[in-house]
Amino acid sequence: MSKHSGTLYSEMFDSKRAAPELRTFSECADQVRSSSVDIGPSLIEGRLLQRLRRSIGHLPIRLVLGRREELSPPPDTEAIATVSISDRRTLGKLLLSPEIAFGDGYTDGRIAVEGDLVQLIENFIRLTRAKPEGWWRKIVTGWLQRVQANTLTGSARNIHHHYDLTTDFYRLWLDSRLVYTCGYFPSPSASLEQAQLAKMDYVCRKLQLQPGESVVEAGCGWGALALHMAKNYGVKVKAFNISREQVLVAGELATKEGLSSQVEFIEDDYRNISGQYDVFASVGMLEHVGLENYRDLGQVIHRAIGDSGRGLLHFIGRNRPGTFSPWIRKRIFPGAYTPALREMLDLLEPWNFSVLDVENLRFHYEKTLEHWLTRFEASTDEITKMFGPEFVRAWRLYLAGSIAAFRVGTLQLFQVTFAGPSCRQIPWTRAHLCTEQAPAREELEWTHAMS
Amino acid sequence: MSKHSGTLYSEMFDSKRAAPELRTFSECADQVRSSSVDIGPSLIEGRLLQRLRRSIGHLPIRLVLGRREELSPPPDTEAIATVSISDRRTLGKLLLSPEIAFGDGYTDGRIAVEGDLVQLIENFIRLTRAKPEGWWRKIVTGWLQRVQANTLTGSARNIHHHYDLTTDFYRLWLDSRLVYTCGYFPSPSASLEQAQLAKMDYVCRKLQLQPGESVVEAGCGWGALALHMAKNYGVKVKAFNISREQVLVAGELATKEGLSSQVEFIEDDYRNISGQYDVFASVGMLEHVGLENYRDLGQVIHRAIGDSGRGLLHFIGRNRPGTFSPWIRKRIFPGAYTPALREMLDLLEPWNFSVLDVENLRFHYEKTLEHWLTRFEASTDEITKMFGPEFVRAWRLYLAGSIAAFRVGTLQLFQVTFAGPSCRQIPWTRAHLCTEQAPAREELEWTHAMS
Numbered sequence: 001m002s003k004h005s006g007t008l009y010s011e012m013f014d015s016k017r018a019a020p021e022l023r024t025f026s027e028c029a030d031q032v033r034s035s036s037v038d039i040g041p042s043l044i045e046g047r048l049l050q051r052l053r054r055s056i057g058h059l060p061i062r063l064v065l066g067r068r069e070e071l072s073p074p075p076d077t078e079a080i081a082t083v084s085i086s087d088r089r090t091l092g093k094l095l096l097s098p099e100i101a102f103g104d105g106y107t108d109g110r111i112a113v114e115g116d117l118v119q120l121i122e123n124f125i126r127l128t129r130a131k132p133e134g135w136w137r138k139i140v141t142g143w144l145q146r147v148q149a150n151t152l153t154g155s156a157r158n159i160h161h162h163y164d165l166t167t168d169f170y171r172l173w174l175d176s177r178l179v180y181t182c183g184y185f186p187s188p189s190a191s192l193e194q195a196q197l198a199k200m201d202y203v204c205r206k207l208q209l210q211p212g213e214s215v216v217e218a219g220c221g222w223g224a225l226a227l228h229m230a231k232n233y234g235v236k237v238k239a240f241n242i243s244r245e246q247v248l249v250a251g252e253l254a255t256k257e258g259l260s261s262q263v264e265f266i267e268d269d270y271r272n273i274s275g276q277y278d279v280f281a282s283v284g285m286l287e288h289v290g291l292e293n294y295r296d297l298g299q300v301i302h303r304a305i306g307d308s309g310r311g312l313l314h315f316i317g318r319n320r321p322g323t324f325s326p327w328i329r330k331r332i333f334p335g336a337y338t339p340a341l342r343e344m345l346d347l348l349e350p351w352n353f354s355v356l357d358v359e360n361l362r363f364h365y366e367k368t369l370e371h372w373l374t375r376f377e378a379s380t381d382e383i384t385k386m387f388g389p390e391f392v393r394a395w396r397l398y399l400a401g402s403i404a405a406f407r408v409g410t411l412q413l414f415q416v417t418f419a420g421p422s423c424r425q426i427p428w429t430r431a432h433l434c435t436e437q438a439p440a441r442e443e444l445e446w447t448h449a450m451s
Numbered sequence: 452m453s454k455h456s457g458t459l460y461s462e463m464f465d466s467k468r469a470a471p472e473l474r475t476f477s478e479c480a481d482q483v484r485s486s487s488v489d490i491g492p493s494l495i496e497g498r499l500l501q502r503l504r505r506s507i508g509h510l511p512i513r514l515v516l517g518r519r520e521e522l523s524p525p526p527d528t529e530a531i532a533t534v535s536i537s538d539r540r541t542l543g544k545l546l547l548s549p550e551i552a553f554g555d556g557y558t559d560g561r562i563a564v565e566g567d568l569v570q571l572i573e574n575f576i577r578l579t580r581a582k583p584e585g586w587w588r589k590i591v592t593g594w595l596q597r598v599q600a601n602t603l604t605g606s607a608r609n610i611h612h613h614y615d616l617t618t619d620f621y622r623l624w625l626d627s628r629l630v631y632t633c634g635y636f637p638s639p640s641a642s643l644e645q646a647q648l649a650k651m652d653y654v655c656r657k658l659q660l661q662p663g664e665s666v667v668e669a670g671c672g673w674g675a676l677a678l679h680m681a682k683n684y685g686v687k688v689k690a691f692n693i694s695r696e697q698v699l700v701a702g703e704l705a706t707k708e709g710l711s712s713q714v715e716f717i718e719d720d721y722r723n724i725s726g727q728y729d730v731f732a733s734v735g736m737l738e739h740v741g742l743e744n745y746r747d748l749g750q751v752i753h754r755a756i757g758d759s760g761r762g763l764l765h766f767i768g769r770n771r772p773g774t775f776s777p778w779i780r781k782r783i784f785p786g787a788y789t790p791a792l793r794e795m796l797d798l799l800e801p802w803n804f805s806v807l808d809v810e811n812l813r814f815h816y817e818k819t820l821e822h823w824l825t826r827f828e829a830s831t832d833e834i835t836k837m838f839g840p841e842f843v844r845a846w847r848l849y850l851a852g853s854i855a856a857f858r859v860g861t862l863q864l865f866q867v868t869f870a871g872p873s874c875r876q877i878p879w880t881r882a883h884l885c886t887e888q889a890p891a892r893e894e895l896e897w898t899h900a901m902s
Contacts, residue, residue: 358809
């Protein structure tokens with residue numbers, strides 16, 4: 001009995017010992033169930049593991065429960081990682097809600113991963129994405145939607161949770177300009193610095209900013225894009241953000257760069273945007289707005305730029321509507337939701353805005369996140385001093401999981417350029433995106449005569 | 452009385468005679484209604500005209516009913532056109548169903564337009580687009596949807612109506628390659644020939660066709676794109692079309708160009724596409740599929756290219772869902788519907804296809820149609836000999852109305868590039884669309900290693 005209870009699975013998959021007909025996990029688990037030998041507590045564990053095995057597909061991992069190795073991949077398959085689960089209770093939670101239990105267990109140390117975390121998650125997503133969503137995930141998602149609703153106060157609380165961590169923390173692993181959104185890598189070998197600069201320029205070019213124009217930005221982070229627009233394109237920018245920490249830092253940067261007369265950073269919700277502008281821009285904010293507020297945001301955009309303005313939305317999206325990772329919502333980004341293009345159109349359709357251009361930069365976000373994770377890992381000692389080891393593990397998991405999601409395609413990154421029905425600032429082709437330097441207005445051809 | 456009945460409106464708006472308080476059409480019509488003088492039949496006409504005036508907004512036209520001028524624009528406004536309506540019955544129909552009655556009346560000569568037809572329609576759209584859709588339009592649209600339903604036989608009938616007119620007719624006003632879809636004008640001054648060639652090349656580049664790959668095309672017209680792909684990109688193409696006339700001509704062109712071994716033209720419905728391909732392409736066919744068949748078409752695409760393929764949809768769309776012009780449906784394109792992006796996503800979402808790129812070429816279609824109309828007008832004598840004067844007028848109206856719709860933005864032109872969730876042929880950036888010549892595969896950077 002003790003022989004079975006301790007090393008049952010590993011023995012079964014030991015190529016020298018295992019009967020050839022018992023090579024798969026489910027066969028192995030069936031063997032446990034049908035065994036007439038009384039194997040005590042490990043019978044329950046066996047059943048739990050069998051169910052876990054089912055819920056994670058054919059994931060080639062080595063699974064350790066307590067100090068006992070409980071499941072190994074078939075002998076001809078190399079394990080991509082060893083996942084150690086400290087106790088049976090954690091195992092039970094994994095069955096009920098794999099994503100949240102894994103996230104929480106990994107964070108507090110009850111689950112440890114030896115091996116490539118990104119590859120582990122990537123494989124997990126690939127093997128399980130076709131499965132219908134579990135009832136528990138639906139309940140948790142519904143509950144999170146209620147408690148994290150993006151009302152004015154709810155949004156403030158949600159944004160504060162993530163973005164008001166000290167800027168010194170973000171300085172450790174973002175680029176020097178503190179751009180916390182997907183970069184644009186002209187080549188995969190470009191540096192993170194180059195990619196973030198290129199992204200900001202790409203956005204300005206897509207918007208065809210002209211000197212003297214006015215821009216309103218919703219969700220401006222530490223202000224890098226607003227400052228870039230003002231400095232390099234001669235526009236005036238009003239940038240809204242409800243993260244106090246970010247707005248403070250952004251304001252200091254504007255003063256330092258002598259751009260205070262051109263750029264105004266305002267600590268306020270996008271719903272309170274007032275005034276008239278030529279251009280609306282929002283990079284990496286739509287994910288925090290919440291589906292239920294898209295029509296309101298559309299109205300805000302129309303109020304700001306009217307029928308003749310133009311705009312750009314840059315956001316993490318999906319191929320089709322679906323629920324956002326409940327663990328990321330619970331621990332990292334409260335109130336977040338990544339929309340399908342169909343859902344985003346709720347913003348544009350009521351105002352007869354025309355979609356001019358959509359570009360999918362999914363692989364650029366995978367690359368951006370790889371840079372961030374590498375830099376994050378290089379700073380874990382400092383981050384541990386700042387927030388403790390649990391924080392480090394949670395954020396490692398968030399960054400690694402995001403890489404995996406973009407790599408697999410669970411997440412996409414859309415840049416959508418749009419214009420109002422009377423907009424006269426529409427370039428004839430995409431020639432303005434092709435040159436090394438941003439071309440002057442006169443160098444381009446336009447759909448409407450120059451005004 | 453005779454004075455009133457004959458030239459009532461023109462006299463009222465003669466600046467020398469009219470009382471200053473009677474300068475607007477509705478004031479004028481009110482005057483007719485409240486007049487105590489018995490003005491006989493023109494009282495009814497006056498009321499009809501007043502209602503027409505309301506339904507067309509402030510359209511600055513001169514309106515002639517029978518031989519009498521009945522309405523003029525205010526003295527300080529220049530009339531953009533004179534619209535002559537032959538009789539009261541036609542006027543009544545205009546009120547019930549402006550679009551269909553205008554189209555039919557213009558076609559059979561009961562309505563004549565002197566002036567710029569495009570500008571007239573453009574102004575009409577601008578002035579009336581905010582109005583809710585009338586009940587009669589809804590009834591007609593519902594009826595057309597039923598009688599023109601795109602079943603297998605319905606589609607065959609619908610396509611036959613338009614595309615099986617003799618090819619000699621289309622030769623008179625299309626480009627030499629017979630491309631009957633929106634061109635891509637590298638510059639607005641490019642010729643139609645250049646634009647159609649550039650469009651085909653643009654499509655091939657967006658799809659990143661590689662020698663030896665296989666392409667399935669749904670709705671191939673006279674085969675220009677399929678032949679271009681085979682000749683210039685070394686791919687094999689199976690092209691489906693249910694227009695017998697077009698397939699016959701396309702087959703002859705393939706033989707003539709020595710491409711019969713590479714390109715197969717098949718007279719069959721897209722629903723009967725079989726086989727496995729690397730790439731799906733459809734240029735200007737989605738408009739004929741009908742909303743109710745999008746999921747079926749999506750399934751056909753997935754069956755053809757699986758999870759690893761890629762594709763392009765080029766179609767006339769809209770900013771938001773709406774009904775297609777009932778007159779165009781009735782007389783020109785039975786069964787047609789122009790979808791919003793949201794509706795098109797019904798094809799892609801169920802199969803987890805990723806939208807990679809959307810480009811709006813609305814102004815390129817306006818330009819293409821301007822070329823077509825100019826060439827059409829230059830051939831009206833020949834076309835009249837072929838099909839009679841009513842046909843010429845109907846097609847003039849269709850081409851002019853389409854120019855107006857793209858100019859105003861009622862219609863948009865979307866090119867959507869997409870890829871399956873396992874596609875490995877995704878270029879890193881849009882660099883492949885920027886060079887003069889299509890770059891070789893090795894010259895580009897890719898999201899996945901070369902296979």
